[in-house]
Each structure stands twice: as structure tokens, then as C-alpha cells.
Amino acid sequence: MRLTRRDLLRSTVTAAAAPALAPLAGPVTAALAAPPAGTAAAEAAAPAAGAPAWRHGLSLFGELKYPDGFKHFDYVNPAAPKGGVARLGGFGTFDNLNTVVAGVKGSIAGGVDLIYDTLMVGALDEVSTEYGLLAEAARHPDDFAFVTYRLRAEARWHDGRPVTPEDVIFSFEAFRKHSPQLSAYYRHVVKAEKTGERDVTFMFDQPGNRELPQIVGQLSVLPKHWWEGTDAQGRRRDVGATTLELPLGCGAYRIKDVVPGRTITFERVKDYWGRDLPVNVGRDNFDELRFEYFRDTTVALEAFKGDQLDWRSENSAKNWATAYDFPAARDKRVVLEEFPIRNLGIMQAFAFNTRRDKFKDRRVRRAFNFAFDFEEMNKQIFFGQYKRIASYFEGTELASSGLPEGREREILESVRDKIPAAVFTTPYTNPVAGNPEAVRANLREGMRLLREAGYEVKNQRLIDPKTGEPFTIEFLVSDPSSERYVLFYKPSLERLGAVVSVRSVDEAQYENRLRNWDFDVITAVWPQSLSPGNEQRSFWGSQAADQPGSRNYIGIQDAGIDALIDKVIFAESRADLVAATRALDRVLLAHDFVVPQWTYGKVRTARWDRFGRPERMPEYGLAAFPTIWWWDASRAAKTGGRS
Numbered sequence: 001m002r003l004t005r006r007d008l009l010r011s012t013v014t015a016a017a018a019p020a021l022a023p024l025a026g027p028v029t030a031a032l033a034a035p036p037a038g039t040a041a042a043e044a045a046a047p048a049a050g051a052p053a054w055r056h057g058l059s060l061f062g063e064l065k066y067p068d069g070f071k072h073f074d075y076v077n078p079a080a081p082k083g084g085v086a087r088l089g090g091f092g093t094f095d096n097l098n099t100v101v102a103g104v105k106g107s108i109a110g111g112v113d114l115i116y117d118t119l120m121v122g123a124l125d126e127v128s129t130e131y132g133l134l135a136e137a138a139r140h141p142d143d144f145a146f147v148t149y150r151l152r153a154e155a156r157w158h159d160g161r162p163v164t165p166e167d168v169i170f171s172f173e174a175f176r177k178h179s180p181q182l183s184a185y186y187r188h189v190v191k192a193e194k195t196g197e198r199d200v201t202f203m204f205d206q207p208g209n210r211e212l213p214q215i216v217g218q219l220s221v222l223p224k225h226w227w228e229g230t231d232a233q234g235r236r237r238d239v240g241a242t243t244l245e246l247p248l249g250c251g252a253y254r255i256k257d258v259v260p261g262r263t264i265t266f267e268r269v270k271d272y273w274g275r276d277l278p279v280n281v282g283r284d285n286f287d288e289l290r291f292e293y294f295r296d297t298t299v300a301l302e303a304f305k306g307d308q309l310d311w312r313s314e315n316s317a318k319n320w321a322t323a324y325d326f327p328a329a330r331d332k333r334v335v336l337e338e339f340p341i342r343n344l345g346i347m348q349a350f351a352f353n354t355r356r357d358k359f360k361d362r363r364v365r366r367a368f369n370f371a372f373d374f375e376e377m378n379k380q381i382f383f384g385q386y387k388r389i390a391s392y393f394e395g396t397e398l399a400s401s402g403l404p405e406g407r408e409r410e411i412l413e414s415v416r417d418k419i420p421a422a423v424f425t426t427p428y429t430n431p432v433a434g435n436p437e438a439v440r441a442n443l444r445e446g447m448r449l450l451r452e453a454g455y456e457v458k459n460q461r462l463i464d465p466k467t468g469e470p471f472t473i474e475f476l477v478s479d480p481s482s483e484r485y486v487l488f489y490k491p492s493l494e495r496l497g498a499v500v501s502v503r504s505v506d507e508a509q510y511e512n513r514l515r516n517w518d519f520d521v522i523t524a525v526w527p528q529s530l531s532p533g534n535e536q537r538s539f540w541g542s543q544a545a546d547q548p549g550s551r552n553y554i555g556i557q558d559a560g561i562d563a564l565i566d567k568v569i570f571a572e573s574r575a576d577l578v579a580a581t582r583a584l585d586r587v588l589l590a591h592d593f594v595v596p597q598w599t600y601g602k603v604r605t606a607r608w609d610r611f612g613r614p615e616r617m618p619e620y621g622l623a624a625f626p627t628i629w630w631w632d633a634s635r636a637a638k639t640g641g642r643s
Helices: 005-012 040-044 165-178 180-185 212-217 297-305 317-322 362-370 374-381 406-413 436-452 480-495 507-515 535-540 542-546 559-569 574-590 633-639
Strands: 031-033 057-059 085-091 120-122 129-132 135-139 146-151 189-194 199-204 253-259 263-268 288-294 311-314 334-340 345-352 456-458 461-464 472-477 499-504 521-528 594-596 602-608
Touching: 057 212, 085 297, 085 311, 129 135, 135 212, 146 165, 146 212, 165 180, 165 189, 165 199, 180 535, 189 212, 199 212, 288 297, 297 311, 345 362, 362 436, 362 594, 374 480, 406 574, 436 480, 472 480, 472 507, 480 499, 535 542, 535 559, 535 574, 542 559, 559 574
Parallel strands: 085 288, 472 499, 472 521
Antiparallel strands: 057 129, 120 129, 135 146, 146 199, 189 199, 253 263, 263 288, 311 602, 334 602, 345 521, 345 594, 456 461
16 A cells, blocks of 8 residues: 555655655455445446446445445544644755656645645545545445446536546556556556546456556646646746646645745635535645745754644654753644554664675675664664564555464465575574673674675775675665764674775755665664555565656565565455565565664644644544644644644
8 A cells, every 4th residue: 555645744744744655555445335225326327337336435345434424534523623834844945836747856845735636535443445536436246356436526626627537548548658666666557548528447457456446546636738738928837847847736725835945834725616525524624735945954943843733743862851841832832743554564773775785785785784783873863762673564554573473374384495495494583782701792793794895904994805895885874864884883884894985965866866866874764554565566576666756765686575565465454465565574684675664553643732633633644743633722822832
């Protein structure tokens, strides 16, 4: 399942608040639940004889929670007041408002996806389900060979023109042509075509891929007539180019104004066509959302403390432990709160670029894990808040552990000749340090692995005897705060004889170097949904290794991993999906492609106490700010500052 920028914005505040998470990963799929017989939706969408039934929602496995005709999601306040302003922070800068080329030809401004609607939208209290937004219904055959969406007749762009099948087809083709990540993600969609007055059908290249219907269901729909028109200067617009012209949307918000690189403000569309849909009741309650950008995280924190921002997600353990002892926090005008993360797993790690010869040997990569003293780092600079990551699906039931058993072992046996034999005999573990004796033992083991891989130490330098060249390693970072932990790691690698450097570049240069695979080691983050699927090909698949813009940063090209990704994608039950994902996880770990870092398991937030929220928060929504929160005038009056 792909996690979109909208997913992160609507459930964890702002994608820009955690720049390492920025282009993010992919949807889920569909066994559709039929509307109850006799309902208006069932009667209006009666299928032709022999055709698949029209459905109001999609579920990867099992039944939908919400029946046809439901009034609103359980976790919203349907009577939430509308009004007020929420001010959020972004990191870095932006030079683009075109979501099609986000991260490819410029840095996209936070929140831009809020001006668009998708065909379907997920519920924050279910795993792998979607309900109709632009689409009132969908249908597909039992073998998932295609999916047809029927658009709502009332769907309108902000200029009053209807949303049409031509818009959907234009949008699909634009993303497939100009977005490398989505091009790979949509590569199993053969074509999109108009098949009725309000119907669009997506044809797939093979049956059995249960996720594909919902993958296209998460398509952000763009206005074809606007993009094929001209701007105020009479210049023809180009959907494949960056722009700072305010784009036309159809969603709950429109862009009000922009100060390029610094600020973007969204205003709620009072006559939004979809405001009364069941999926939208109780959501999108603020009249304005403002994003202020900061190039320095310290300045952003001080802006929050100075009441220039309303909400902050804190990703620094040091700041969480030490930076919030100020008057407004002490007298509870600022509220500190942690929200559990239940809807995603994560791998955050030092990732090696295996396209470079020096990182091709697994023993070299494993040696660098032995040099990493996480325990001491956690104590010294993270205030003991973190735990070490030991899975590509950390924090979920999808994480492997122990030795493989049952269905997982059966799946691994089917690819035994393509995977490391150790997966059957040796559980994955990270080296443990934290005291001088353990550190020395780990460094000895690391040196043994490097010698076994063919390296030698001469004059305290790790040398490749074939070339006489020293082993150099450069860590590429874009966030200055990352330098602190890389510099902590550096002396340990130098004790192995490596020549270590740290290169800090701005966000644009960082993205360019990633697209060209121009790096040794980066800190990479792969968020995972609870229903992984086709996005795994972009993360670890052989075809993605040489595709600029993919998230296969490591450069993995491995037949065993490709086979296991297919096992995940074509799983026919939740139990098979879990077993196949654990098998994939186990094999990825066995290759030591990364040095896993750390995780916390909660979202740390700080907010000025000016907002209300539902009494029952969604299980998988994280903080869900600002999506289902609202402006509370009585609370705001007590905080002082703005009204």
C-alpha cells in the first residue's frame, strides 16, 4: 500500500516537518463490498447482465466496516465548527506548485495535494480500505483484470466545470509520463479509457494483482482544461514543468496566496462540491491553513515558542527532552502530547549505494554495522528515548523474528536457491555495544569481516590491495541536524581504517544527487503501510535499481527478492500477505544492505491550546492534525496572542 504525501500531511501534520520522509511510498487493493440490496446507490448503479457489481468501497481483504449509505466515519465530530486558522511549519524551501513533478523538477510546497480530490479516500480506522470520493462507485471482476470507476455527477472544479473522465485519463497519463516513482508504480496499468458518460476503466497487464484497483483509486485528479490552457501572460501551460502559478483544484481547499520559498496559504472552499459526502463530514474544518518555511530547525522551534506557529511535530529527542521548558508550556498554554504510531512500520537506516564496487560485498556492509555503537549514541545524544530497528517493517505484525515457521517457511523454501541459506538457520540481530568491552569485540569482528572481504590495514588506513587505494566513505546529508549523529558514528569507522567525510548540501542538490545515484551513504527512510504491495518493487525491485527517481536507493538487483515481492503482491489472503512480507523482510535483512538506525513508536507533538478534536481519535490516524481537528475559540481566548 502506497503512503502518499496527502496521507502524511493529513495524519502527521506536514510532510515538510520531516524532510527525510518526503517522497513517500504506495496504495492497497480491492475486494469490493456490495451495497445492500435496495439502497439508492445499488439501484442507481445497477450493473448490466453478467457485469461485475458496482460497489461503494474497496477492501484488500475481508469486509468493509462502513456500509453503503453510511453518514460519516466514526472518529469524526460531525458537528465540528468551521473557522479559524492553523499555522504549520515546513523545513527548507519550495519552488513548485505542480504535484505531477514533485521531487523530480523542484521542491513541492507543503499541502498542495489538499486542493485536489482523489477517486477514493481511505478510512483512518481500517486497514487497506477506500471509499468513494470523486467516484461514487467502482467495479472489477473477480480476477482483478481491470477496474471501472463512475464519477459523481456533482463533482466540480473550483471554476464550476464538471470533473470528467477526460480529466482522470489526463491525470493518469501525466503522472505516468512525468513522475518516475509513479510511472514505476503504474507500470502494470496498460491503459485508461472512457467507457461511459462518467465511467473510466483502467486495464491491467495481468490478472490477480489485488492491489491495482486501489492504486489507481488514489490518483489525484487534475483539470485537463486548465493545464491545456494558457496563463495570464498567454503562455501555454506545461504539466511536465514546475510552476508557481496557483493551480486549479477541486478539493476542500484552494491556494489563497504564496510567497515563493517562504509561505503558502490555503483557504477553505465554502461551496466545495463534496462538503456533505460521508467521507468528508467532520473533516477540513479550518478556514485557513498556513505553512511557514524555515531553513534552520532551531529557528523553526523558536518561531513556535514565539507563537508564530500553532503546531509542531518534534523529531529530535534532544529537543523533546530539553527545549520545551518555557513559560507557555509550563502554564499549559502549550500542550505536549504523544500519539502512538499504529498505521505504519518503518526502516530508517544508513543505506549503502551498492552500485559502487566498494559496497557490493555483504561482509563490508555488515562490518560497518559492527562499528555502530547505537547504545552509546542513544545514551549520549538521544536521552535514551529510542530503540534499535531490526526489521524493514518495524513496529508491525509484518516484521520477521526468530526462525521462519509455517507458511513463511513454505514461501522461503519455494525460492531457496535464490536466497541466502542463513535465513533458515540464523535469526537477524544487530550487534550490541554500549560498553568498552563490547565495542572492542565488535570492532574486532568488523575488522575480521573486512579482511575476509579482501581489505588490509596499512599505516592505520583500510586499503584495497588490488588498487592500493584507501577505503573512503562519504555521508550525504541535507538536514544539518543529521550531522550530529553521523559525526558520532565517524570515529568508530575511522578505527576500522576508513577515511570518512560528511557532505551537507541543500535540499535541491540533495535530490539531484539521489536521482543520479551520486552518493556513498545516505540516511534513508522507507515508511510501510500495514498492507504492503506494489510499492515494494520501487523500494527493492531489480527494475527500479536503475530508474532515476525510484526509492531503490540501495541499487538492489536480486532474483530472490524480486520473487518474494511477487509473493507479497499476489497474496490471496491476509495470512498469506503477512507470511510473504515476513519472508521478504527476512531476506532483505540477511543481505545487510543497511545499518539500521532507530525508532520511537510515537509522534511527539506540541501545540498551542487553541484546538478541539474528536473524543475518539482514529486508531490509524496518528495525530490527524489538521484533518479532523477544529478551531476552539474558548481555548484560544485563554492562550493569549491571536484571536
